Amino acid sequence: VSLLPKVLHWLHITYNLLPRGVHLVLGRLLTVRAAVIFLMLVPVASVLLQAILCKSLVLGTVSDVKTNAQLLKGRVDNISTLSSEIKRNRGGVAAAGIQVQMVSASLDRMRSQIRRLETSVKEANARLQILMSSWEEVDKFNAQIPELKRDLDKARALNAKVRGLQRGLENVSQLFQQQNDILQMVSQGWKYFRGNFYYSSQVTRTWYSAQQFCLSRDSHLTSVTSESEQELLYRTAGGLLYWIGLSKAGSEGYWYWVDDLLFNKVQSVKFWIPGEPNNTGNNEHCADIKMSSLQSRNDASCDKEFLFICKQPYMPSEPCQDWPPSSNFKLQCLLNSRKCGSLLHTPG
Structure with missing residues (x-):
């Protein structure tokens, strides 16, 4: 308890x-x-x-x-x-x-x-x-592609033909232009031969005076670069004495062409008259064509007065704007064409 x-x-x-x-x-x-x-x-x-x-x-x-x-x-x-x-x-x-x-x-x-x-x-x-929805149009276009390709090939062929025709027309135009230039020069007493014009004077001049005349016509006393050209010149001369553009500086100088073409001494041997150049009187420093033969070249005193031949290379030119001639023909030719300018002079 x-x-x-x-x-x-x-x-x-x-x-x-x-x-x-x-x-x-x-x-x-x-x-x-x-x-x-x-x-x-x-x-x-x-x-x-x-x-x-x-x-x-x-x-x-x-x-x-x-x-x-x-x-x-x-x-x-x-x-x-x-x-x-x-x-x-x-x-x-x-x-x-x-x-x-x-x-x-x-x-x-x-x-x-x-x-x-x-x-x-x-x-x-x-x-x-x-x-x-556009696929149908695409299918239609695809179906047209072969035909379009054929048309394109035709167009290309036609274009090629057109270009050929254009080139042909250009060539024809150039030929017409060349013929026109040649005719204008020939009408003034020039002769055309293998890309060059040649003018045979009707009066006699000393060699230096003849060169100045040629320069006033946009040319030089002629040079000779081949047998064919030598043959043309002596046939043109016809046995008369004509100055050509061959000269030398002093008695011991080297011969040279006044138009700055290279003088070929080896080739030139066959164009001299046998025994030439002889530098008679130590004063024959200019060359002329004396004989009507391939060997026709002779050296003579530059102070003598002979006929002469000018040479001008052909240069394509623009035609005169006013052709046939009109009242202002001379002015237009002076402004537009060197070739026309040559027509304003009466050769010596």
């Missing part, structure tokens, strides 16, 4: 320390406490009689209480562990919430992209329909 208050006091303290979930278990202990108090009021005789029974009952009850206390302690430990896990899980739940928000934002962006893609697909489908 003396231990009963202590036991009850310990149970009361234990009861207050336990969680609310354990109070139901300890309710039974309170009921036992009430029963013990009630028994204490029983007459002393009953108490003494039942003391032994109560002792054993209390001891059993204390043993049960200890067992239950240990179980409750284990449950409290489990609850503490669960509380810690719950606290940790709260942080994870918060992080998961943020991730959910991010995923939600990503889904919104994906939905927006999907809508744009759907719009693009619709536009592509519309364009595809337009292209499909």
Whole structure:
């Protein structure tokens, strides 16, 4: 009996320390406490009689209480562990919430992209329909390609013919121009031979005076570069004396052509009269044509007066703007053509 208050006091303290979930278990202990108090009021005789029974009952009850206390302690430990896990899980739940928000934002962006893609697909489908409707025209064009190629080949061949005709017309035009130039020069007493014009004078002059006359006609005293040209000159001379454009500087000088053509000394040997040039009187520094033969060249004094032959290379020229001649023909020729200018002079 003396231990009963202590036991009850310990149970009361234990009861207050336990969680609310354990109070139901300890309710039974309170009921036992009430029963013990009630028994204490029983007459002393009953108490003494039942003391032994109560002792054993209390001891059993204390043993049960200890067992239950240990179980409750284990449950409290489990609850503490669960509380810690719950606290940790709260942080994870918060992080998961943020991730959910991010995923939600990503889904919104994906939905927006999907809508744009759907719009693009619709536009592509519309364009595809337009292209499909154009295939028929493309097929028609493809069917026309062989014919177009044939037409193109014909056009190319025709173009080639046109270019050939143009070149032919240009050649014809050049021939007409050349003939016109030649006719103009021939009408003034010039002869045409292999790309050059030759003028045979009707009056005699010294060699230097003859060269000045030729220069005034855009020409020089004639040079000779071939047998055919030598033959033309001596046939033109007809046995008369004609100055040519061959001269030398001083008694020991070298022969040269006044039109700056290269003098071929070896070739020239067969054109001199045998024994010429002999530089008679040490004063024969100019050459003339003396004989009507291939070997017709002679040296003579430059101060003598002979007939002379001018030579002018053919240069294509623009035709005079006013042809046939009119009242202002001379003025237009002076402005537009060197060849026409030669027509204004009467050869010496």
